[in-house]
Amino acid sequence: MKIAFIGGGKMVSNMVKGFNRGGLQQEQLGVWLRDKEKLDVFTENHSVTPLHKISDIATYDVVVLGILPKSLREVANKLRKHVQPHQILISILGGVTIDNIDDLFAEDQKIVRVMPNTPVGVNQGVLPMSNNVLVSKKEKKLLEETFEILGDVHWIDESLMYTMPGITGSSPAFIYMLIEAMADNAVSVGVDRETAYQMISEMLMGAAAMVQETKLHPGVLKDQVTSPGGSTIQGVMTLEKLGFRNAIIEAMNAVHEKNK
Ligand SMILES: NC(=O)c1ccc[n+]([C@@H]2O[C@H](COP(=O)([O-])OP(=O)(O)OC[C@H]3O[C@@H](n4cnc5c(N)ncnc54)[C@H](OP(=O)(O)O)[C@@H]3O)[C@@H](O)[C@H]2O)c1
Known part of the structure; x- marks a missing residue:
């Protein structure tokens, strides 16, 4: 072709x-x-x-x-x-x-x-x-x-x-922002920036592969990482308190709205 x-x-x-x-x-x-x-x-x-x-x-x-x-x-x-x-x-x-x-x-x-x-x-x-x-x-x-x-x-x-920019087209920008924010945090605790970008993007690819290969509900995969009284659940609760999921949903809605 x-x-x-x-x-x-x-x-x-x-x-x-x-x-x-x-x-x-x-x-x-x-x-x-x-x-x-x-x-x-x-x-x-x-x-x-x-x-x-x-x-x-x-x-x-x-x-x-x-x-x-x-x-x-x-x-x-x-x-x-x-x-x-x-x-x-x-x-x-x-x-x-x-x-x-x-x-x-x-x-x-x-x-x-x-x-x-x-x-x-x-x-x-x-x-x-x-x-x-x-x-x-x-x-x-x-x-x-x-x-x-x-x-x-x-x-x-x-x-x-019209929903595709929000779901797959524009959304890489959101993920780049996530990577940048996580790397800023990693740098703040002493990891060098290059290593931080590398590790965080590897982590994202691994998490995506878990969703695709296990076919488990993302909530189940999240539960598997959160042990009772552990540190991960503290981070999850902080994200909930700050409206993480709602921020993502609203960002995607804003993109859909613009493409209607
Ligand atoms: N960027 C993305 O992530 C993305 C994702 C999905 C779809 N799209 C779509 O892809 C298309 C291109 O986006 P882009 O980001 O690649 O834009 P871009 O970088 O601005 O490129 C536009 C291209 O179109 C040419 N062009 C503009 N007006 C023209 C005209 N009157 N006659 C001939 N050529 C003309 C430009 O030539 P000159 O350099 O001579 O102006 C340039 O080569 C858009 O329709 C966009 O909606 C983009």
Whole structure:
């Protein structure tokens, strides 16, 4: 499967990085950027084919729209006559529905919407996807096989797509804040910062693996760490007193609200 990207900002860079790390190289990946100098820099930093004209997308199976939502109409006007019905148009645009895209392209355009998160750059992303009826089961399977290079693909009902930034897209920011806060504490008791970041991120990956592999309820896993009269329960009670869980729920609600 050959993939052409339109735009090459933060998210497309992360996706290309992940595809390169996962073995897709120059002949399978193309990038079109409106700015020639930026295209040169992009191709110096990644293994991709520079697409000098937007019509160069013709030989690709998939065209990924990686521009900003506000530029969609302008880019669609340039792209429309070059996208063929057999090609799958993938949008990563936040807050833009399949219907919005459908309105700007041919009636028979196959469209997929995906909301990747930045860990796609290290092949550990989460990729919620929705499709229009023109995308076949076989095409979905092929897309899944290719995009699983970047992380885990989940086909979801498009009505839930607006919640994905809060659940998997923006939420890495919350986790980075958690890591930073825990490392600040570790540094305050004498651990060097680099070791603190390393240990805390390892702990997070271990805790996530426990959830995935044991399939136990997170509350049961928490109970397993808290012995009667021990120190962990003191920390848990402090977090409850300070509204930790409610703060997380409200932060996610704030993201959902903004994406409605
Ligand atoms: N960042 C994330 O975590 C994330 C997560 C999920 C989805 N997304 C979505 O991904 C898309 C890109 O986000 P980003 O964070 O990568 O943004 P970004 O870093 O600002 O990159 C935007 C890219 O679009 C290009 N572009 C903008 N307007 C254009 C136009 N009129 N014609 C041609 N190219 C144009 C820019 O080119 P120039 O450099 O020439 O301006 C740049 O290459 C957005 O729609 C966003 O909703 C982002």
